[in-house]
Amino acid sequence: MSEKEYLKDISEIKNLMSRSSRFISLSGLSGIMAGIYALIGGAVAYWLVANSGQEYLILDGYVFRLILLDLFLIAFFSIITAIYLTTKKAKKNGEKVWDTASRRLILNFLIPLVAGGIYILIILNQQKYGQTGALMLIFYGLALINASKYTISNVRYLGVTEIILGLICALFPGYGFWLWNLGFGVMHIIYGSLIYVQEKKQ
Incomplete structure (x- = not known):
């Protein structure tokens, strides 16, 4: 076996090991759609607050409940959307949607997210709204x-970018x-677009 063939075999083994331990069928289009949903939801929230006649939101207010529904x-x-598009991509790639890699992905994603969500609800219950946006970005x-x-x-x-934006948000609430x-x-739109372009090149 030549050195070139040996290196090729090693590369293929590493690729197989990476595929078995990582869920690689995340859809770039789902990231784009998530960003669009967020911008639409943000516009709705802005309209609700602008037309509420209130200087600030209160926890038991009608507008506040609408914004929670919006979120x-x-x-x-x-x-x-992510489930649908990722499932579609995984089937196209011949990859299992629900396997060890995807379970690990979801579990490790949910642990900080759920902890952060609970903490945000606690401070909202205390009517402390100033850092909510920052905390959402940081925990996400x-x-x-x-x-x-x-x-x-x-x-x-993307995660590092969200944390940096969250810290800036905490500094300038x-x-x-x-x-x-x-x-x-x-x-999300930028990230999703970059992934989508990479998908098309493959």
């Missing part, structure tokens, strides 16, 4: 970084709404 719908449609970024070990490495860069839209909307 829930953004998350719901993003998850449903941590969830992405934690899950990136079990999927495509580019997810880590008055710009929280716009930074939230930048993180969950624009960055």
Whole structure:
């Protein structure tokens, strides 16, 4: 066996090991759609607050409940779209949708995300709204970084970006709404577009 053939075999083995330990069928289009949903939801939230006649939101207010519903719908449609498009891509690639790699991916993604969600609900119950946007970005970024070990490495860069935006948001809470839209909307569209371009090249 020549050295070139030996190196080729080693490369193929590494590729197989990577595929078996990572879920690589995440859809770039699902990232784009999640960003679009976030921007639409952000526009709805802005309209609700602008037309509420209130200077600030209160926990038991009608507008606040509508904004919570708005956030829930953004998350719901993003998850449903991601499941559909990722399943479609996985089947096309001949990859199992629900295997050890995907279970690890979801578990490691949910641990920081659920912890962050519970913490945010606690401080909202205390009527502390100022850092909500920052916390959403930071915990989401941590969830992405934690899950990136079990999927495509580019997810880590998106996670780092979300954390940086969250820290900036914590430093300048008055710009929280716009930074939230930048993180969950624009960055998702950019990230999804880059992945989508890579998919088309393959």
